[in-house]
Amino acid sequence: MHTILPFLLAMVAAVVLLEMWATKLRIAYPILLVVAGLAISFIPGLPVVKINPDLIFFLFLPPLLFEAAWTVSFKEMKKWWRIIGSFAFLVVFFTALSVAIFANYFIPGFSLALGFLLGGIVSPPDAVSTGAITKFVKIPKSTAAILEGESLLNDASSLIIFRFALVAVGTGQFIWSEATLSFLWMILGGVGIGLALAWIFVKAHKKLPTDAPSDIALTLIEPYFMYWIAETVHSSGVLAVVSGGLYMSAKRLIFLNSASRIKGYSVWESFVFILNGIVFLVIGLELPEIVQGLRSQGIALRTAIEYGALVTLVLILARMISSYAALIATLIFRPGVAPRSTSTRRRWLMPMLLGWTGMRGVVSLAAALAIPVALDNGEAFPQRDLILFITFVVILLTLVVQGLTLPYIIRKSKLFEIMGEKGSEADMRYKMKRGLKEHSYQFLKNRFDHDQHNHAGIEMLLKHWEEKAKAADDSWMNEKTKAIFVEMLENQREYLTELNKDPAIDEEIIRQQLYQIDLEEERLKAI
Known part of the structure; x- marks a missing residue:
């Protein structure tokens, strides 16, 4: 305890300092945090960072998703629900399928189930990374709303794929009828439980004699309750938190007074910032142990890096193909809502730019770390270390390569300077x-x-x-x-x-x- 506590405090201090440095350099702080975590991991004598796979989702995801649901514009989500829905569900499934097929054919020892497991892990873009990167460039509110809404919902769809793939790897079989019923229960049950609990929490805030500190304390534990209860009955904890968070966000003027809203905003902003920072640092700190696991399995580091780079390329291509497919479908079936531009060239440049925004981050790491070390029969989980390493490479490459180049591409293309929205x-x-x-x-x-x-x-x-x-x-x-x-x-x-x-x-x-x-x-x- 006396060794870990100073290390955790030092991690928080490092997150704060690196965020300030990143702001001064005008780059996204997740990029510096990942690189810094990787550099710190090589310092001798530091304690090994290990997180219980069973707790990784429960510790980090509920508050991150809850805060995202409170900050996203539900009105904009309703306005752009078609494209958000297609990117959050159809594109995620297409991306996972592409990764699964690639892994099954080109990575030795990867079955289709393992490929889907890897695809479910790396398919969802990260909202924090995208928001931090686009902070330094001006993009239209509609584009920001699409990216935020997609990032909020695609976590649920990717984790559903992850869960089914995990069952298929463990049992060696996949029964479509049972999977369909389970899939429906995960969606409907998760949304229903989230809304029901959110309704109860709103009533509790209104009826109980709460003040600002107690209101804030309750909001800190409520997402954990939503997630835990939904997961207990085998539905989607992610959807429960997202739906409950959206409901409570819409009712914030009713059950929270002005003091609770003002102070709660600052508390949540700091809390989520620290959580995100620690996770991005952990991404870098985990690498040496992952590399050691690869070596124990006789997998060459260069080969593993090549696999990670190729999977990253598949992800980028799948997202770009999906973006162009969405534009073509919109032009054919709903030309009235197609993005307007002063030239055909700029209209067709827009999907490529959206395809380049798929930075991966917290959810991908959490899912990868949540893979159990062993199967139910006691055997080691197949290809676990390689999946972890590929996930790390994907996160690193998308953050560094796409993250550093995206602001430059947006400024250079001047696409968003030309695209006008209704009223400035x-x-x-x-x-x-x-x-x-x-x-x-x-x-x-x-x-x-x-x-x-x-x-x-x-x-x-x-x-x-x-x-x-x-x-x-x-x-x-x-x-x-x-x-x-x-x-x-x-x-x-x-x-x-x-x-x-x-x-x-x-x-x-x-x-x-x-x-x-x-x-x-x-x-x-x-x-």
Whole structure:
């Protein structure tokens, strides 16, 4: 314990320092973390990092998926559900199938089941890696929403493939009828359990006398409950967390007060950042042990690297083929929703760019590490070390090669500078703020017009609201005025919620303004 604890604290410190360095260099921090983990692993005397395969999913995935479900724009997901659904399910299956066929034919000792196992592991792109890399370039909200929605759902589809392949490897057989029923139960049961538990959690937050610390503590354990209960009944824990997280995200204004939302945002941002950082460091730290396992099986390191590079190439080609297939299908069956561009060349460049965004990361590592060391009969799991090594090479190559070149390709192609969206962000923000200001003034005027001549606080609110001027002191803000102000802020939230139904308004702008309202309410309480 005295050896591991300082090492874990040093890992967290390294994550923070490397993230700051990556920001200064304007590159994605997962790239530096993986390379740093690899470099640190060669330092002699460091404790060996070993994670129990049975716990890897349970420790890392629930909070990462839950936080992703809270931050993604559900409105944008509904808008682009066809392409998100195709990338999250059809493309993942096509990618896994491509990897399975390649591995079965070109990697000695790989059965089709082992190939599907490897395909299920490396098929889902990583949301954290993609978000960190695209942070330094401007991409349209629609493209960002597609990538975020895909990354949120493809974890579930890839892990379902992973689970079925794991059963096929262990039993040596695959019964389609049983697999179909199990597949349906995993999807329907996972979504149903997630929604049911989320409904219960929302009611609990509303009924219990919670404050900000207790609300935040409950949200930290709720994704673990969703995942654990769903997995206990053999449904999809990933889908339970995703569906439950989306439901609770939509209800956040109902069951969380402004203090819980403000403080919870900071806590979750830091918590998920540390989890992601540790996982990316572990990716590098695990390599020496994996290499040792390869050598014990007589597999040459150069051969294993070649396998990893070829699998990476298969993944990139499969994603690009899928992107072009999606564009062609859209042009044929739904030309009205096809991406608009000023030239045919740029339209056909878009799928290639989407195909280049398939960086792998946390989920692939978690799945690979979750492969059991031995089968139920006691025999060693076939090709486990080679699968782990190929996964590491895929993560490293996609992060370093695609991750470092993607921002350059986006800037060089100028594709997203040409592609216009409905209204610029500045226009949408101006429209939202102007409408909110007029709505707030009319609310105060209609609600308290008869009181304004008898109450200095109400008169000041009406007089100064449009200009948002601050008084020299807050003596005029008595309890009655505070109550009016709080009621007005709640009315603003209702207005923004209705405004968010407008497809032309970006949900991220709405969320930013809601956050400002929460800050205003907390400032008011401190007066």
